[in-house]
Amino acid sequence: MKLETAKSLLLIILIGTSLVLTFGMWNYQAEYRPLNDVESIDEVDLGGEEQEISDLVKPNDVVFKMNGEFSSYKEPEDSMQFFEDIRQWELTDIQRNDLEEDTESGAEVEIIFPTEVPLSLFDTILNVDSTLTNNTNFYVDRFSIELQEEEEVLHVQFVSADREEVVEGTIYSRTSYDELLSIFGELTEDEYEEKQLLTDAARDIYIPKEKKALTSYTYTFDSIEAVDIRNIMFSNPNVVSVSETAPGSIMYRTDNRQLNIAGYGMRFIDVAERNTEQVDNSVLQQSLNNINAHRGFTGDYRLEGFTEDSIAYRMYQFEYPVVNNSYMDLSTIYQEWQNDQLSKYNRSLVSLNTVVNTSEKELRSGEEIMNSIQQNENTADIQDVQIAYRLTIETDDNGDYVLLEPNWYQKVNNSWSVVPEPNTNTQQNLEGGS
Amino acid sequence: MQWSHIKTLFILSFLVLNIYLLFQFIDKQQDMDIPELEVNDLNLDEQLDQENITVSADTDFEVPELSYISSTQKEFTQTEIRELNDIDDIDAAKSVDNKLLTVEFSSPLEIPENLERGDLSDLVSPYVLNTSEFSFGTWNHDLNIIVFYQNKEGYPLYLNQHAMLTFYVNDDREITHYTQTMVGDASTQGSTSLNTPKIAIGTLLQNRFLNAEEEVTNVTYGYYSRIDEEGEGTQVFAPTYKITVAEEDEENDYFVNAAESFTYPGNYTEYFTTKMFEENYLQKLYSMSEDDEEIADDLISIIEDKIEPYRSEPE
Numbered sequence: 001m002k003l004e005t006a007k008s009l010l011l012i013i014l015i016g017t018s019l020v021l022t023f024g025m026w027n028y029q030a031e032y033r034p035l036n037d038v039e040s041i042d043e044v045d046l047g048g049e050e051q052e053i054s055d056l057v058k059p060n061d062v063v064f065k066m067n068g069e070f071s072s073y074k075e076p077e078d079s080m081q082f083f084e085d086i087r088q089w090e091l092t093d094i095q096r097n098d099l100e101e102d103t104e105s106g107a108e109v110e111i112i113f114p115t116e117v118p119l120s121l122f123d124t125i126l127n128v129d130s131t132l133t134n135n136t137n138f139y140v141d142r143f144s145i146e147l148q149e150e151e152e153v154l155h156v157q158f159v160s161a162d163r164e165e166v167v168e169g170t171i172y173s174r175t176s177y178d179e180l181l182s183i184f185g186e187l188t189e190d191e192y193e194e195k196q197l198l199t200d201a202a203r204d205i206y207i208p209k210e211k212k213a214l215t216s217y218t219y220t221f222d223s224i225e226a227v228d229i230r231n232i233m234f235s236n237p238n239v240v241s242v243s244e245t246a247p248g249s250i251m252y253r254t255d256n257r258q259l260n261i262a263g264y265g266m267r268f269i270d271v272a273e274r275n276t277e278q279v280d281n282s283v284l285q286q287s288l289n290n291i292n293a294h295r296g297f298t299g300d301y302r303l304e305g306f307t308e309d310s311i312a313y314r315m316y317q318f319e320y321p322v323v324n325n326s327y328m329d330l331s332t333i334y335q336e337w338q339n340d341q342l343s344k345y346n347r348s349l350v351s352l353n354t355v356v357n358t359s360e361k362e363l364r365s366g367e368e369i370m371n372s373i374q375q376n377e378n379t380a381d382i383q384d385v386q387i388a389y390r391l392t393i394e395t396d397d398n399g400d401y402v403l404l405e406p407n408w409y410q411k412v413n414n415s416w417s418v419v420p421e422p423n424t425n426t427q428q429n430l431e432g433g434s
Numbered sequence: 435m436q437w438s439h440i441k442t443l444f445i446l447s448f449l450v451l452n453i454y455l456l457f458q459f460i461d462k463q464q465d466m467d468i469p470e471l472e473v474n475d476l477n478l479d480e481q482l483d484q485e486n487i488t489v490s491a492d493t494d495f496e497v498p499e500l501s502y503i504s505s506t507q508k509e510f511t512q513t514e515i516r517e518l519n520d521i522d523d524i525d526a527a528k529s530v531d532n533k534l535l536t537v538e539f540s541s542p543l544e545i546p547e548n549l550e551r552g553d554l555s556d557l558v559s560p561y562v563l564n565t566s567e568f569s570f571g572t573w574n575h576d577l578n579i580i581v582f583y584q585n586k587e588g589y590p591l592y593l594n595q596h597a598m599l600t601f602y603v604n605d606d607r608e609i610t611h612y613t614q615t616m617v618g619d620a621s622t623q624g625s626t627s628l629n630t631p632k633i634a635i636g637t638l639l640q641n642r643f644l645n646a647e648e649e650v651t652n653v654t655y656g657y658y659s660r661i662d663e664e665g666e667g668t669q670v671f672a673p674t675y676k677i678t679v680a681e682e683d684e685e686n687d688y689f690v691n692a693a694e695s696f697t698y699p700g701n702y703t704e705y706f707t708t709k710m711f712e713e714n715y716l717q718k719l720y721s722m723s724e725d726d727e728e729i730a731d732d733l734i735s736i737i738e739d740k741i742e743p744y745r746s747e748p749e
Binding site for chain 2 (some may be wrong): 008011014015017021091240253255269271274
């Protein structure tokens with residue numbers, strides 16, 4: 001009997017210890033002191049969406065060409081929807097050729113992007129069965145899809161920016177063919193508009209002929225807290241000095257980093273010199289990882305342009321670019337990278353909220369725009385002509401608002417400005433350059 | 435009887451389970467425990483030995499608890515200018531923004547040959563305000579200027595154009611002018627644990643600023659700020675080791691951040707020429723010169739002569 005009681009006791013103890021051990025294993029967390037006695041910082045993010053390359057590289061024009069005439073969807077949303085369709089089309093038989101002389105083509109659609117990007121990016125944007133190119137110096141700013149009526153297939157062409165090489169492919173899908181064919185049959189309908197080609201510019205630009213009226217919007221907006229930005233940009237906020245350099249302008253500084261926040265924008269520099277292992281990442285990939293890490297795409301930002309060590313993204317609203325052009329540019333995100341380290345980061349801290357007011361605004365007709373551009377001396381430098389929203393901060397008794405006003409903009413030297421009024425014209429109702 | 439058998443069986447199986455769990459638990463504990471981040475001094479010594487690098491500098495000194503400090507620039511007052519002008523043999527003036535003090539010796543001050551460093555400050559101290567706050571920094575022979583760094587919390591602010599006493603020496607070893615900038619009272623910005631001087635030397639080695647057959651001749655502690663553009667208020671100074679590396683006859687200084695290990699080679703001539711003179715002092719002197727300040731005119735021509743060979747090509 002004695003033995004039995006001891007065994008029961010032993011069993012209970014064993015069950016108990018096994019429970020304790022199991023529980024302990026689930027909950028065990030190593031206790032360690034943070035390396036620097038930093039006040040612990042909650043992971044901060046800016047609340048934007050995580051973005052992929054295909055979210056950032058989107059066309060800003062889709063032009064249907066037939067018999068020397070050009071047309072587009074009236075609504076850029078429709079163009080974007082059509083591009084989303086194209087992304088699904090299966091592109092096969094990819095091959096690379098030298099560019100031959102332009103042959104007169106029947107019906108084709110040209111998809112135009114705001115900036116030149118390496119062709120290799122399209123591997124992730126489009127549905128391809130093999131890589132488009134291994135050549136990292138193959139840049140494109142557009143591609144075309146041509147209807148081949150005899151074989152009933154679609155022929156896709158990427159012409160390199162230096163116009164030396166071409167990568168071609170074929171879409172065999174019958175549904176894709178029919179979709180494009182039916183669009184070409186209905187180009188005279190209401191949802192399409194005629195366009196004209198602006199020649200002599202830095203690249204082919206298509207401008208709608210008709211006059212348009214667009215809506216101006218007044219938005220309430222959220223602004224990212226200065227402290228949140230500080231916690232992202234400084235690894236040890238403990239040693240950061242803060243000063244107010246001017247009313248409403250906050251300067252955070254350490255010996256090698258500086259963050260200035262003013263007027264809903266920020267400018268950050270890091271001058272530390274690090275000897276880091278070089279990673280073989282493009283600036284695009286690095287900056288994408290960096291911004292995603294703090295969920296920094298707080299709106300519809302798209303790739304505006306990049307160089308070997310810098311990159312810019314521009315805010316879009318309703319598929320139109322947004323332009324601000326102030327010292328703290330509230331419509332862009334800009335980064336510079338040196339030795340794989342972020343050395344400069346300028347960005348908008350504005351994220352648009354709800355519309356509180358709208359008004360119609362009539363824009364100049366394409367005819368007027370063409371005239372005024374062709375009067376210009378710098379026509380050859382014009383990289384793009386688009387309708388864009390000008391972003392301004394308006395203040396009333398209830399606080400600050402964002403006003404988005406549509407206007408015709410031209411891009412020269414990578415910066416956007418309002419297309420000037422033609423000299424002969426004495427209209428004076430609009431703003432000059434901004 | 436059967437119940438007793440079952441109990442035995444249970445006891446055995448729980449015993450096995452417990453042993454298994456215990457091993458798992460210990461395993462997990464070892465995985466999770468973050469190893470002490472300790473750079474092995476012994477290892478470094480071996481490495482230095484292998485590369486035949488000698489460390490003749492004292493690396494065992496104590497560093498202060500307070501680490502990061504910040505300060506804004508001091509503006510010189512009219513009273514101070516008057517005070518200086520009362521001293522015989524010198525004329526003083528200040529820049530329009532009151533941040534740069536310029537002084538001219540009416541008869542150049544000769545620097546005796548074989549002068550010890552300590553004597554140099556004795557030599558100039560009768561002519562300088564707040565000399566006690568400054569200590570000898572470097573004698574740059576490219577530009578032939580002698581530079582003193584301002585001290586804060588008992589340690590020098592290395593190579594900072596806003597906290598510097600600069601003597602302009604002519605070809606006859608005579609001081610003709612000096613300029614002075616200062617920062618005001620320092621406030622402690624925050625502290626963090628600092629690396630030892632040994633670890634800083636290890637950083638130099640890793641970054642290949644320190645190479646085989648070289649010698650570490652001097653290690654000192656002070657403050658250094660990489661961002662010293664003006665006009666934006668407060669400067670933050672990081673705790674920094676200045677490490678002197680000698681390679682045969684040539685000596686190079688490196689500034690190694692004591693908290694984060696960032697390393698900056700001390701490119702003195704380039705710093706003086708571009709950042710200090712071209713972008714700052716000369717600009718201020720030009721505007722003084724517009725106000726017909728004679729000292730400024732003289733100093734401009736002296737500085738321009740000195741930096742002429744070292745100016746970077748305009749892009």
